[in-house]
Amino acid sequence: MAALTSVRVSRATLRDLEHLREVYHTTTAEETIRRLLKERRSRALDKLQGSWKRVGPFTEADRLESHD
Numbered sequence: 001m002a003a004l005t006s007v008r009v010s011r012a013t014l015r016d017l018e019h020l021r022e023v024y025h026t027t028t029a030e031e032t033i034r035r036l037l038k039e040r041r042s043r044a045l046d047k048l049q050g051s052w053k054r055v056g057p058f059t060e061a062d063r064l065e066s067h068d
Helices: 011-024 029-054 060-065
Strands: none
Touching: 011 029
């Protein structure tokens, strides 16, 4: 079992976290926080990839075109 620790947050932050728990259909605050972190990492990677996400794999025609 993982070691546990406590985190102190304001009541407003707790309300926000409880709201997100309902939105994400998670059962614990930890699950909710992990989901937020995963989404944050995903958005950061998407931003880094930029236009490369729209570029598909190279085709034979692409290879031949580069030798013209």
